[in-house]
Amino acid sequence: MKKNRIPILAAIVIAGLAATHAAGQIQKGKTRPLQTKVWMKTVNQPHCGALVKMLKAGITEDSGWAEAAAHAQMLTESGHVLMADSRCPDTTWANAAKDLREGSEAMLKAIEAKDSAAASADLQKVLGACKACHAAHRKQ
């Protein structure tokens, strides 16, 4: 009887540590200092917000398309960063990061083709990715 208790206790402790660790990963990665909320504030929000505004107003100049392409590129990179440094806690997060990458990659192609309608449709996929991850993992 006594012999079995130690592995059971160890399993409980390890499970507890794993749970604490997973919660920590959401707000920050494992080894690098970047906080998720800082990335959101400095990358996701400004680049996504700019695209929403630009596509709503309509892009007419070549310089506008180039700027939109830059914002879309940053969002594709964000989809990779959110998966890096053991930050991802579960499949909801992983799927949202994938949708962010694929949606913004498709949007970038539409922007390069100067196709506003397609870019706006792809933007909806990106916004869906923000929403899905926040519904599961953003506390406030």
Ligand code: HEC
């Ligand atoms: C894979 C998950 C994930 C995706 C995708 C995601 N977010 Fe977030 N976001 C979070 C988490 C987690 C927080 C809360 C971080 C915290 O408070 O520690 C957050 C917080 C935020 C915040 C609040 C930051 C602050 O100052 O507290 C903003 C703004 C934001 N996200 C914008 C976006 C936008 C825009 C997108 C889509 C382009 C997006 N996010 C996509 C996970 C995600």
